[in-house]
Amino acid sequence: PMIVNSDERQWTWMDEGLNSFLQFLAEGAWEEDYPARRGEPRDIVDYMKSRNQTPIMTNSESVLQRGPNAYAKPATALNILRETVLGRELFDFAFKEYGRRWKFKRPTPADLFRTMEDASGTDLDWFWRGWFYTTDAVDVSVDGISEYTVSSQNPEIEKAWRRKLRDAEPASLTEQRNKGMPRRVEAHPELKDFYNEHDDFTVTNADRNKFTEQQDKLEDWEKALLSSGKHxxxxxxxNVGGLVTPLVLEIQLASGKKYIERIPAEVWRYSPKKITKLIVTDEPMVGLTQDPYWETADINVDNNAWPRKVNPSRLELFKTNRSQPDLMKDFNTPLKQTSAEKAAAETQKAAQ
Incomplete structure (x- = not known):
């Protein structure tokens, strides 16, 4: 900041915001668990939720909430750019290049934006637009998940799978009430026929022949795909909050294994409000959490998980006085002495 001559009068954040970001880095290098005030994404959430704010790219004389706007939010944005978007190595190179190019000069915000993009080789228009030119917030909701498996086309496997799904369906109310009712075929077993032993899930020789013919037409890699068992x-x-962000997904599998899958913000390019992402696993997925480390400043973590998680909170209990006014009691309440009256009484008592 002493070498790059930022115009603080015009753009407060170019001086204070960058200083706060560098201070955050210095605090982390100073000692572990340093109580930093600005820079961590989770610490800016309350401000990002608020309505009384202006974009970072607001003239200094018109800024509302100068501390969060010019200090904390730019520092947080740059930290997210470093940790989540570009990565430390690429960000540090680009940021140093900004200092080198603009030392002893007077850069504008566009010069910072352009240098960071040029030096990193990354299109960051979406990032500058969202974080610096709007008051949008990060709020990504996991709305739902549909599960699919690749059909093996083997009738022995597929019909057994469909039977299992059918058996898992709840019994209808009529079936429940008819349970235990005497049946005609139980009293007269001779009435049973072929269809009492077989149903739509019975594998026939025609099914087996068709499968064999199909297999003969497939190449080895196609057969391997059908039998891969991928989920x-x-x-x-x-995108509830409007601010485009990378997706950071923690995926939990049935075996208990967890892993992180990072999806760039470009996934929102063609549909900035709603997207559907394909995830392929080797075993069943039992849980998914968006932004598990709270690194994107998501303002509502309640909608970040599937299945939904119960978030603990507290209820404050207050005891109220529900007694009715009592005029006689209030009238007969002794009148308290004033401070002057108490002093006079004590003086008189001492004189006696």
């Missing part, structure tokens, strides 16, 4: 999930996301 496919279509995950629906909604």
């Amino acid at each position: 496919l999930y279509l995950v629906d996301f909604t």
